[in-house]
Amino acid sequence: MAAFRPDLLLEQLGLLIEQPGSLSQDDPQRAELLRLTRLASTALETPLEVTQRIIFSPLPLLTTRLSQEFNIFSTLAQHSVTHPVGLSELAKASGLEPSILSAVMDYNCGQSAALEAKPGHYAPTKLTHMMLQPMFNDATIVFYDCVLPTFAALCRVLKDTGKDRLTAFQAGHNTSEEDIYSWLESHPVQQGAFYRFMKTVFAGLPTWLDVVRFDEEIGANSSSNEVLFVDVGGGFGWQCQALRKAYPHLPGKIILQDRADVIKKGQAAEEAAPNKQLGVEPVVYDFFTEQTVKGARAYFLRGILHNWDDEKCIQILKCQASAMATAGKSTMIIEDFVLGEREPGADYAAAFGIAMQAVHNARERSREDFERLLGLAGLELVEVRAFTKFGNSAILARKQG
Numbered sequence: 400m401a402a403f404r405p406d407l408l409l410e411q412l413g414l415l416i417e418q419p420g421s422l423s424q425d426d427p428q429r430a431e432l433l434r435l436t437r438l439a440s441t442a443l444e445t446p447l448e449v450t451q452r453i454i455f456s457p458l459p460l461l462t463t464r465l466s467q468e469f470n471i472f473s474t475l476a477q478h479s480v481t482h483p484v485g486l487s488e489l490a491k492a493s494g495l496e497p498s499i500l501s502a503v504m505d506y507n508c509g510q511s512a513a514l515e516a517k518p519g520h521y522a523p524t525k526l527t528h529m530m531l532q533p534m535f536n537d538a539t540i541v542f543y544d545c546v547l548p549t550f551a552a553l554c555r556v557l558k559d560t561g562k563d564r565l566t567a568f569q570a571g572h573n574t575s576e577e578d579i580y581s582w583l584e585s586h587p588v589q590q591g592a593f594y595r596f597m598k599t600v601f602a603g604l605p606t607w608l609d610v611v612r613f614d615e616e617i618g619a620n621s622s623s624n625e626v627l628f629v630d631v632g633g634g635f636g637w638q639c640q641a642l643r644k645a646y647p648h649l650p651g652k653i654i655l656q657d658r659a660d661v662i663k664k665g666q667a668a669e670e671a672a673p674n675k676q677l678g679v680e681p682v683v684y685d686f687f688t689e690q691t692v693k694g695a696r697a698y699f700l701r702g703i704l705h706n707w708d709d710e711k712c713i714q715i716l717k718c719q720a721s722a723m724a725t726a727g728k729s730t731m732i733i734e735d736f737v738l739g740e741r742e743p744g745a746d747y748a749a750a751f752g753i754a755m756q757a758v759h760n761a762r763e764r765s766r767e768d769f770e771r772l773l774g775l776a777g778l779e780l781v782e783v784r785a786f787t788k789f790g791n792s793a794i795l796a797r798k799q800g
């Protein structure tokens with residue numbers, strides 16, 4: 400075995416930190432380096448360091464949320480290494496007591512989310528600016544405000560073996576009646592963040608449109624008075640917009656369906672304004688009732704089934720199947736993770752699986768699971784097309800017979 404040379408590694412890692420852009424996002428060496436540096440970091444940890452890492456694991460989320468909510472990042476962003484902001488000025492801007500603020504800033508500096516340019520004076524870093532972007536702001540709100548109390552309740556909920564047990568979301572949010580979607584209706588900040596987050600949750604990755612040639616496989620010879628695409632539970636309509644932009648000249652209607660409150664808020668939301676320009680028609684629809692749009696070319700369900708248990712999924716699928724045309728004229732496209740389709744080490748689906756259990760008492764599924772659920776709803780699975788290394792997949796299904 401070759402001798403380990405920490406001096407060489409230290410020198411190379413120092414250079415990497417000075418030149419982080421030297422490996423592009425798609426460079427396979429970047430992914431391998433990330434994997435190895437993470438493994439190396441775990442291999443080097445002492446038991447105390449492992450303990451610290453694990454017991455304080457919610458802190459990066461907490462300090463990010465505090466720094467966004469109390470204007471810490473936005474104040475830092477107005478300064479620089481040569482003109483850093485002092486703790487007392489930051490206390491004024493944030494309204495936080497200097498004692499907690501100073502601890503948060505120490506932690507932020509340890510996370511590279513701020514830089515202590517001179518004692519008690521702080522400057523922004525690349526991460527500070529990143530955390531101010533709407534995408535990160537929304538993700539932090541969703542995970543800190545909605546999901547963190549849910550995770551905190553999961554252990555106690557799983558110990559409850561009663562048949563009427565609450566979801567961890569309900570236990571964590573002290574509600575026995577509401578699921579997350581009804582809870583969001585009375586929490587507008589979190590609701591806006593959640594529906595915007597649905598657009599960016601897989602930002603930068605390939606999408607279902609990269610593996611479904613919609614114009615040829617589904618929309619061939621369509622006419623303007625038929626329905627091309629129904630986005631069932633489509634939120635603010637991001638996928639309707641993406642489809643129209645991908646195929647601007649493909650004739651046919653694009654319909655966005657969701658709960659009444661989401662359709663109403665979506666129509667008022669600035670981010671959903673392109674729906675109108677792109678001719679996306681918003682319609683209120685509860686997917687536990689019979690699908691009202693009949694014989695569309697495609698019924699699309701993205702991130703829907705992993706929110707529900709098997710019984711509810713079959714109900715949702717049956718409600719769509721009854722509207723689908725026979726002889727393959729209607730296709731159902733389900734976008735979800737498909738377990739077994741991910742590459743080794745890509746554990747995004749595993750993290751989502753735990754989140755789905757906690758928030759909805761539901762789970763991610765395998766190809767066999769989808770095949771069985773579809774079969775019980777009178778549909779047949781035609782093909783699974785994975786389009787990311789995490790196992791994000793488009794599942795194509797048609798009516799049986």
Ligand SMILES: C[S@@+](CC[C@H](N)C(=O)[O-])C[C@H]1O[C@@H](n2cnc3c(N)ncnc32)[C@H](O)[C@@H]1O
Nearest residue numbers: 580597632633634657658661684685686701702
């Ligand atoms: C995880 S989100 C996915 C949103 C969208 N498909 C996307 O991928 O961006 C689940 C969606 O289901 C909607 N939803 C929940 N219950 C519903 C119901 N009973 N009928 C219709 N939509 C519902 C939510 O409002 C939300 O938009």
